[in-house]
Amino acid sequence: MTTDLDAETKRLDKAHVFHSWSAQAALDPLVVAGGQGCRVWDHAGTSYLDFSSQLVNVNIGHQHPAVVAAIQEQAARLATIAPSTANLHRGEAARRITDRAPDGMDKVFFTNGGADANENAIRMARLHTGRDKVLSTYRSYHGNTGAAVVATGDWRRVPNEYARGHVHFFGPFAYRSEFWSTSPEQESERALQHLRRVIELEGPASIAAVLLETIPGTAGVLVPPPGYLAGVRELCDTHGIVLVLDEVMAGFGRAGEWFALDAFDVGRGPDLITFAKGVNSGYVPIGGVVISDQIAADFDEAVFPGGLTYSGHPLAAASIVAALDAMESEGIVANARRVGADVIGPGLRALADSHPVVGDVRGLGVFWALDLVSDHDARTPVAPALIGLAKKELVARGLVPLAADNRIHVVPPCVVTDDEVAEALAIYDDVLTLLDKEIA
Numbered sequence: 001m002t003t004d005l006d007a008e009t010k011r012l013d014k015a016h017v018f019h020s021w022s023a024q025a026a027l028d029p030l031v032v033a034g035g036q037g038c039r040v041w042d043h044a045g046t047s048y049l050d051f052s053s054q055l056v057n058v059n060i061g062h063q064h065p066a067v068v069a070a071i072q073e074q075a076a077r078l079a080t081i082a083p084s085t086a087n088l089h090r091g092e093a094a095r096r097i098t099d100r101a102p103d104g105m106d107k108v109f110f111t112n113g114g115a116d117a118n119e120n121a122i123r124m125a126r127l128h129t130g131r132d133k134v135l136s137t138y139r140s141y142h143g144n145t146g147a148a149v150v151a152t153g154d155w156r157r158v159p160n161e162y163a164r165g166h167v168h169f170f171g172p173f174a175y176r177s178e179f180w181s182t183s184p185e186q187e188s189e190r191a192l193q194h195l196r197r198v199i200e201l202e203g204p205a206s207i208a209a210v211l212l213e214t215i216p217g218t219a220g221v222l223v224p225p226p227g228y229l230a231g232v233r234e235l236c237d238t239h240g241i242v243l244v245l246d247e248v249m250a251g252f253g254r255a256g257e258w259f260a261l262d263a264f265d266v267g268r269g270p271d272l273i274t275f276a277k278g279v280n281s282g283y284v285p286i287g288g289v290v291i292s293d294q295i296a297a298d299f300d301e302a303v304f305p306g307g308l309t310y311s312g313h314p315l316a317a318a319s320i321v322a323a324l325d326a327m328e329s330e331g332i333v334a335n336a337r338r339v340g341a342d343v344i345g346p347g348l349r350a351l352a353d354s355h356p357v358v359g360d361v362r363g364l365g366v367f368w369a370l371d372l373v374s375d376h377d378a379r380t381p382v383a384p385a386l387i388g389l390a391k392k393e394l395v396a397r398g399l400v401p402l403a404a405d406n407r408i409h410v411v412p413p414c415v416v417t418d419d420e421v422a423e424a425l426a427i428y429d430d431v432l433t434l435l436d437k438e439i440a
Helices: 004-016 065-077 088-100 114-129 146-151 155-160 184-202 228-239 293-297 314-329 332-354 384-396 418-439
Strands: 034-036 039-041 047-050 107-111 133-137 166-169 207-213 242-246 272-275 287-291 358-364 367-375 402-404 407-410
Touching: 047 418, 065 314, 088 107, 088 287, 088 314, 107 114, 114 133, 114 146, 114 207, 114 242, 114 272, 114 287, 114 293, 133 146, 133 184, 146 155, 146 166, 166 184, 184 207, 184 228, 207 228, 228 242, 287 293, 314 332, 332 358, 332 367, 332 418, 367 384, 367 418, 384 402, 384 407, 384 418, 407 418
Parallel strands: 133 166, 133 207, 207 242, 242 272
Antiparallel strands: 034 039, 039 047, 107 287, 272 287, 358 367, 367 407, 402 407
């Protein structure tokens, strides 16, 4: 039953809140009044299993007591301070991040979120190389600011193409290959040859950076095939190009590793890593760039021409320290790796075996996608109306979903239990049965 508070929340939202990426008139958002762990609820107490992690960021779960307490304690001590000062929790947050980064990456530039992390990584790459162009894939999302949204490959780029020097190419995606591949290895080889030719034809001496999501998330949880990331690293080294790995969504436990890149061979590693919401589960807005020592040294004497009022905000820094310490002491990253390998992955593959509407299952850790099709052999994506139906039916059964294009993304917090996964799988099974009938 909807309470007066739920109704008032919806009234205020409809009257005054302008929502992102949406036509406003038909919106009917879910009311969320509270949460704990992997569940949220409205003012009436109706509870939902959160298998969206909101925007794939509540890695540590809702309302983790240690993170909440750290924010409260920091607010009581010092609520804000300029980025030009030295602050203990800012330094501790940076140390904890760099301790988990590849060797030779000892500095962090803090930002307000993932989009401006990518903006500043692009700036650093251009300044380091003296070049202009940035190469990124069509199946990608890097944020909704000037250069980041133009680096993005999906439809959101098109109305926003105001930044200069961006070139797109096709990354690997074996299930919907652009390269007519018949195996992951062949997909990797052909995708690398495609990138090699793009680099050659664009002019290597004009290219500052290749910007990649380690695992493209919004585009469909596209786990890179064997050899791909190492091959990109080699191409970048050959031509003096900076390799930027965007770990805004994939980092800090989501892929079952501290950094998703740890699950793959990336040769000598990236030159820059961007991160954001996963580092503190989005409890306070923050992002950043982990910088290789070589690029950081460029600015030992030269001024770095970038800054943000809230860079390394103390409330956010305190939340990072608490979140990463809790994730370490409670084995939360290891839980994400185990539950993905032993429970989520096998459970989703079993659903694919029993439901014709599921064309493909892919992922690792707590980072998975069900690719839904109306024709299994042709791999034809289901119509948007069917995804709308799936979202409605999942919510009606008590699960908060994340859906994009023709996919349902299965992305619970890293603290999810086996029992919660089993509960979610039963709900997915029920709704997929309805979708099977729609495509029959």
